[in-house]
Amino acid sequence: MRHSASAEPPKPPGVLLAYDEDSVALARGCGDLATHMPITQLARDGLPRQLAGRDCSAIVYCGNLRNIATARAIRAHANAVAGTYRLYFGLTRIDHWARTQAFAFGATAVHPITCVEDLRALVTQLRHGQADECTTISSGQFHGIFTQGQQGDWLSADVVEAAGETVIEEIETVGIGEWLKRVRQHHQGTYQHCMTVTGLAARYGRLLGFSQRDQRFLTEAALLHDIGKAFIPLAILDKPGRLDANELKIIRTHTVEGHRYLEAHANCDPMVLESVLGHHELLDGSGYPNGLSGGQIADLTRLITICDIYAAMIEQRPYKVPLTPAAAAAELEVMVAAGKLDGALVRAFSRLEAELA
Ligand SMILES: [Fe+2]
Ligand SMILES: [Fe+2]
CATH class of the missing domain: 3.40.50.2300 (Response regulator)
Structure with a gap:
């Protein structure tokens, strides 16, 4: 309020x-x-x-x-x-x-x-x-969603929708740059990351001129994309350093786990479910969990992937210095050149990056 x-x-x-x-x-x-x-x-x-x-x-x-x-x-x-x-x-x-x-x-x-x-x-x-x-007033809603995931509770569509709407409203009030600054200052860990991805996605959808319905799907997919991390042991999730091969294998199950949880415990649109499962897939087939490539990866998923990678690069992590918005955008371009990301969508994303500079 x-x-x-x-x-x-x-x-x-x-x-x-x-x-x-x-x-x-x-x-x-x-x-x-x-x-x-x-x-x-x-x-x-x-x-x-x-x-x-x-x-x-x-x-x-x-x-x-x-x-x-x-x-x-x-x-x-x-x-x-x-x-x-x-x-x-x-x-x-x-x-x-x-x-x-x-x-x-x-x-x-x-x-x-x-x-x-x-x-x-x-x-x-x-x-x-x-x-x-x-x-940041939406922080409690994100926490609530993750706690429901951890407890294996039913995730109400109203709760998810309300959280998405709050983010959209907050960003329109204070701007994406200020919003990300607040998220960064006050919250750590997985749900901080999800808030960052959701904020970027909400703004991205707006810049792409999405309809209200598509904007809702995009925000919802961003909000839930890493819900599967609620099932990953905290020792791995919060490890203050790089993960070893075995830990990486475990953390990569979050896509399948998140998809499984939402399928059984929420009324998500199939497009949203697909992007939760596929947000680590890359266009050249080098992603996971299914090594999908090109046309097998839906547009909504491609958008979430770009927001996700960009968010991870600009976030503060114990083992790395965050990239500046410009440096992170340059890295996205490198991935486009390598055939991993959609060039047209990354170019559209650069309009958002300009707001953060
Ligand atoms: Fe993820
Ligand atoms: Fe993520």
Whole structure:
């Protein structure tokens, strides 16, 4: 949800601070800045009347997600208000697991809270409409999609569509360059990569003049292209170095795994499924998993492949320096010359690259 513009004198945006049993003192320390109440009460009774609707723009859940009662209450409340409020998680115990949980619950952003000052700073930023400057609001949706994959859950078409639409909307608001910068600053790993590929694909489709329907397929395919990585061991996925031959063999199964998962757990269009399976195929037949070549590779897949390769080149990885947009574009041309990528599509992509330079 975005802040709406108003002709009336601006009021500070309302912030509700919900705290768990261990965070009572923290919340009291912010009593002059925000209405506060226990998370369990919020989950049970909903927003207090003076905040419901017009004046409340952000909710801060302050607590420890390892506390089962806290996690249950936050999940119930966040589910009930998904898409209506910006949800900030001020976590008193923060680690990879807690961060993942928070995003799976729909977090707009996650902030570590170690003292009253941290919480006051967060609430103050929110009251001044600043806390989004350092975040990307679609990140929670990407996390949610990957978590559903990891758990083997059904992937709802609405969730995928909403995530794609959010990316398109965000890029139209801030521009692709700024959007990629935000993604890069705040998220690591596979879903950061998927966000980058999705952002590039969304912008690419727009530059190619795609219809709304084709634009949706392209964004969806980009969003899901690496969903199969949800089934690859983290030790390989997060390895801070180059993969050995065996690890490469394992990671390459993500195309088949992703395709298999989506076929069984989602209502994807066959074109989208095909590009999830085929996004590492190359026109000269040197790709995987099936060594397809030329006309055997559909246009949608070719577009995803270009975005995927380009994204990997400009991304920060522990073992390599990212290429500049221009250097990455030159590498794409090398691949065109080698017969691996579609020259016409790469030329069209260079219009996008110009926006990043
Ligand atoms: Fe991939
Ligand atoms: Fe990828």
